Amino acid sequence: MKRQPKRGSKPSIFISNDDGIYGPGLKPLVRALKSLGRVTVVVPELERSAGSHAITLHKPIRVHRLDRSTLIMNGTPADCVRFGVLSLLKEDVDVVVSGINRGPNLGADTIYSGTVGAAMEGCMMGIPSLAVSLADVGRGNYETAARFTRALVKVLLERPVPKDICYNVNVPDRPFGRMRGVSVTHLGKRIYGKDLESGIDPRGQAYYWLAGETPTGIAVPGSDIAAIQQGKISVTPLRLDMTATEMIPVLRQWSWRY
16 A cells, blocks of 8 residues: 655655666656655766666765755665665655666566666565656657656555555657557567677776677567557556466475485
């Protein structure tokens, strides 16, 4: 069930991302959500894309306040959410929004994504949470994604939602008037390249570049990848419990010798 805002007070909306304070989707998102409630922003000081759901354990985290409602940290996206919710806002948060990410988070991208990791951290704390990504890069229609996010946040603030579910949203990079609807989807099949680029740096040391070509995908009907290819907004519910429940009775039939 969702948390009820204190009587007479505006809802508390918490924003983070993995693109950092200079991420192009941050300002449009803040503008869109300010009309719904009190907006607090805590984001990494630098880009932390592909940071997944990592948290910082091996060094102290430092925080710098830019203005009354905006802070930056030298931690991960999940660090930002945990610090913001527990220390800054003392758990007075009604919804967590992570984004708007520059580029898609489709299929297995959700495993790597710092954007999704931040939303999952909010979900772990029992707060309705969503991750939002602009699924293409180039035209920069962040206002489109922000407009849809506002509508979805309004819904999450008004109705009961399960505590263990967060929502992964991908929005085609096109004007709002050219959107072809919304699809509730499952995660699709991403295809990642296997080539690793290597070279020698100016100091004579070998290096390897893990990020290759942009991943492709298989547009299985009903998947997030298919929705984006059709020009539709994709909304995928993600569960914290990753247990493959169908395998439990199978494994119980195995002979466990040790």
